[in-house]
Amino acid sequence: xxxxxxxxxxxxxxxxxxxxxxxxxxxxxxxxxxxxxxxxxxxxxxxxxxxxxxxxxxxxxxxxxxxxxxxxxxxxxxxxxxxxxxxxxxxxxxxxxxxxxxxxxxxxxxxxxxxxxxxxxxxxxxxxxxxxxxxxxxxxxxxxxxxxxxxxxxxxxxxxxxxxxxxxxxxxxxxxxxxxxxxxxxxxxxxxxxxxxxxxxxxxxxxxxxxxxxxxxxxxxxxxxxxxxxxxxxxxxxxxxxxxxxxxxxxxxxxxxxxxxxxxxxxxxxxxxxxxxxxxxxxxxxxxxxxxxxxxxxxxxxxxxxxxxxxxxxxxxxxxxxxxxxxxxxxxxxxxxxxxxxxxxxxxxxxxxxxxxxxxxxxxxxxxxxxxxxxxx
Amino acid sequence: xxxxxxxxxxxxxxxxxxxxxxxxxxxxxxxxxxxxxxxxxxxxxxxxxxxxxxxxxxxxxxxxxxxxxxxxxxxxxxxxxxxxxxxxxxxxxxxxxxxxxxxxxxxxxxxxxxxxxxxxxxxxxxxxxxxxxxxxxxxxxxxxxxxxxxxxxxxxxxxxxxxxxxxxxxxxxxxxxxxxxxxxxxxxxxxxxxxxxxxxxxxxxxxxxxxxxxxxxxxxxxxxxxxxxxxxxxxxxxxxxxxxxxxxxxxxxxxxxxxxxxxxxxxxxxxxxxxxxxxxxxxxxxxxxxxxxxxxxxxxxxxxxxxxxxxxxxxxxxxxxxxxxxxxxxxxxxxxxxxxxxxxxxxxxxxxxxxxxxxxxxxxxx
Numbered sequence: 001x002x003x004x005x006x007x008x009x010x011x012x013x014x015x016x017x018x019x020x021x022x023x024x025x026x027x028x029x030x031x032x033x034x035x036x037x038x039x040x041x042x043x044x045x046x047x048x049x050x051x052x053x054x055x056x057x058x059x060x061x062x063x064x065x066x067x068x069x070x071x072x073x074x075x076x077x078x079x080x081x082x083x084x085x086x087x088x089x090x091x092x093x094x095x096x097x098x099x100x101x102x103x104x105x106x107x108x109x110x111x112x113x114x115x116x117x118x119x120x121x122x123x124x125x126x127x128x129x130x131x132x133x134x135x136x137x138x139x140x141x142x143x144x145x146x147x148x149x150x151x152x153x154x155x156x157x158x159x160x161x162x163x164x165x166x167x168x169x170x171x172x173x174x175x176x177x178x179x180x181x182x183x184x185x186x187x188x189x190x191x192x193x194x195x196x197x198x199x200x201x202x203x204x205x206x207x208x209x210x211x212x213x214x215x216x217x218x219x220x221x222x223x224x225x226x227x228x229x230x231x232x233x234x235x236x237x238x239x240x241x242x243x244x245x246x247x248x249x250x251x252x253x254x255x256x257x258x259x260x261x262x263x264x265x266x267x268x269x270x271x272x273x274x275x276x277x278x279x280x281x282x283x284x285x286x287x288x289x290x291x292x293x294x295x296x297x298x299x300x301x302x303x304x305x306x307x308x309x310x311x312x313x314x315x316x317x318x319x320x321x322x323x324x325x326x327x328x329x330x331x332x333x334x335x336x337x338x339x340x341x342x343x344x345x346x347x348x349x350x351x352x353x354x355x356x357x358x359x360x361x362x363x364x365x366x367x368x369x370x371x372x373x374x375x376x377x
Numbered sequence: 378x379x380x381x382x383x384x385x386x387x388x389x390x391x392x393x394x395x396x397x398x399x400x401x402x403x404x405x406x407x408x409x410x411x412x413x414x415x416x417x418x419x420x421x422x423x424x425x426x427x428x429x430x431x432x433x434x435x436x437x438x439x440x441x442x443x444x445x446x447x448x449x450x451x452x453x454x455x456x457x458x459x460x461x462x463x464x465x466x467x468x469x470x471x472x473x474x475x476x477x478x479x480x481x482x483x484x485x486x487x488x489x490x491x492x493x494x495x496x497x498x499x500x501x502x503x504x505x506x507x508x509x510x511x512x513x514x515x516x517x518x519x520x521x522x523x524x525x526x527x528x529x530x531x532x533x534x535x536x537x538x539x540x541x542x543x544x545x546x547x548x549x550x551x552x553x554x555x556x557x558x559x560x561x562x563x564x565x566x567x568x569x570x571x572x573x574x575x576x577x578x579x580x581x582x583x584x585x586x587x588x589x590x591x592x593x594x595x596x597x598x599x600x601x602x603x604x605x606x607x608x609x610x611x612x613x614x615x616x617x618x619x620x621x622x623x624x625x626x627x628x629x630x631x632x633x634x635x636x637x638x639x640x641x642x643x644x645x646x647x648x649x650x651x652x653x654x655x656x657x658x659x660x661x662x663x664x665x666x667x668x669x670x671x672x673x674x675x676x677x678x679x680x681x682x683x684x685x686x687x688x689x690x691x692x693x694x695x696x697x698x699x700x701x702x703x704x705x706x707x708x709x710x711x712x713x714x715x716x717x718x719x720x721x722x723x724x725x726x727x728x729x730x731x732x733x734x735x736x737x738x739x740x741x742x743x
């Protein structure tokens with residue numbers, strides 16, 4: 001496919017891997033990839049097994065599905081079960097377990113739950129079904145928040161009265177800070193968020209080298225992007241530099257997308273605090289709708305239960321999201337918690353570290369290398 | 378793998394992997410209290426439902442093989458393949474075909490996968506009150522045309538009409554029988570390490586064509602369903618490669634699911650080569666956009682064959698002369714390790730698992 005194949009070129013990959021091996025030397029390097037999209041790429045393309053063992057990738061908190069706490073899922077299910085409601089959601093969210101099942105279970109019980117690829121599809125449903133109340137389950141970082149903002153502005157222009165948004169948008173910088181503040185983890189650097197950075201630019205990450213002394217390279221999502229970003233991190237370390245660099249410059253501009261940022265500012269404001277699954281309450285880490293959009297705010301229109309639900313005791317998603325545990329180190333990984341019967345969010349989304357590892361990476365390193373090196377004649 | 382030296386952390390990881398594999402070998406358990414769409418998606422949930430409800434109740438030797446069709450031996454010693462399938466696709470028409478084509482091709486192909494020459498088909502219709510007769514006529518004409526091309530006759534049938542709202546337009550169930558020529562022995566038990574996995578053509582066309590035809594994704598791409606009867610192509614293959622071990626059509630759940638079924642039945646590894654997977658650029662592009670892995674997208678006019686290594690060249694040459702086999706390709710091989718697992722060798726020597734699909738988001742594609 002054009003614009004994809006060139007970032008999956010085997011020859012280019014081999015030379016990058018050789019450079020990585022050379023620069024990594026004998027030291028152990030532990031890099032966190034912030035985005036779930038990176039985690040997905042790493043496992044889907046088998047990158048773990050082509051990197052030298054001295055380069056360890058740990059998975060970060062940037063999977064938007066994974067960080068939504070259980071109580072919010074319960075609220076979503078409650079909304080979906082209100083009379084005359086069409087509840088719309090991105091497909092990934094539908095299988096996330098709340099305390100009493102998932103949105104898919106609610107759908108099977110009779111709730112009108114539909115999956116959409118864009119909030120604008122949800123708005124269109126509202127326009128097409130004037131006798132129904134359409135709610136959009138908004139999740140995601142600064143990547144998806146602008147499309148929710150555009151939709152809300154559009155809904156106001158159209159004067160739609162049967163459309164609302166259950167807003168769960170979060171921001172990327174506070175959890176990175178929370179991880180750096182936590183004493184559990186000793187990281188050598190970060191693969192910075194790619195698509196979030198198309199919106200926020202690369203400046204918001206300056207605190208990572210300046211305050212915490214760790215290099216950060218904003219990285220794209222194709223396998224060569226990830227390898228190139230790892231090489232850039234190693235080069236910084238080797239040359240004694242520590243800064244924010246941009247590997248994904250074909251998409252990310254240093255200043256981000258000022259129009260999208262302005263739109264976010266127009267529609268949303270920071271919540272004083274928001275609960276993150278596994279990470280607890282983080283102040284100023286999530287968005288809510290401004291007063292001008294209160295008429296579209298599901299949290300103001302509906303009397304949701306809003307009960308805070310503790311994660312199941314066995315679930316160690318929090319440790320996985322912070323990169324403290326590898327997915328397979330969780331007590332319930334792969335036995336009680338699997339993609340078909342997930343206990344925690346990390347096992348649900350394709351971008352969740354546990355699901356990615358379970359679906360793609362669950363293989364002896366030696367066997368994987370054996371398969372990788374052999375080839376059909 | 379015992380000869381390989383394990384470093385500390387790798388050993389712990391391998392232990393966890395082994396524990397999981399042991400856990401996965403247990404029979405799938407049905408925990409759900411109600412039927413969800415996942416039970417119809419062809420993945421693990423479907424397997425659990427079939428196992429816990431249907432096999433449990435109907436238990437017999439033919440059913441327990443869980444093939445696409447049952448193989449029945451007559452008192453004369455002749456063998457029949459017998460298969461049935463229901464069709465609920467929405468929309469009823471899509472680029473490349475209709476529910477009528479699918480209803481015939483689906484059953485014909487299931488028979489062909491058992492090594493049979495499909496002969497007779499039944500058709501049962503559930504019609505929703507209010508369904509236009511003109512549309513019914515046109516779908517039935519598609520069935521007649523598909524049957525003629527495939528060389529089968531539709532010899533019996535049934536019609537039911539239900540009240541408006543009790544069905545979605547039209548559902549069709551077909552069943553079919555065909556005779557398996559005496560010398561043919563297709564079975565997963567015949568599959569050996571070193572055998573080649575051959576795909577008869579491009580992957581994912583049907584699933585993506587229907588998904589885009591549903592119109593709720595606002596993506597337009599020139600993708601047509603591959604719906605076709607493959608029975609003649611199977612004859613071509615078996616003539617050129619008589620030691621062919623096993624055939625399966627990768628419909629719902631796609632190539633990934635079918636390979637998993639093979640790996641689990643045989644206990645052997647199926648190693649696919651990413652760069653050899655035949656995928657049309659448009660299908661690949663649509664899959665990338667939607668975040669769907671083409672390995673799990675349905676096909677309706679393709680099959681996978683496990684072929685003896687020494688007959689592979691002859692098989693490919695013969696298939697490529699057939700109008701439906703022009704893109705036939707070796708996509709992988711059977712290995713001892715990793716046991717009972719499907720692995721994919723990625724473009725640059727990386728490796729990943731190809732697991733059974735969970736929670737298929739694609740609605741009603743066949």
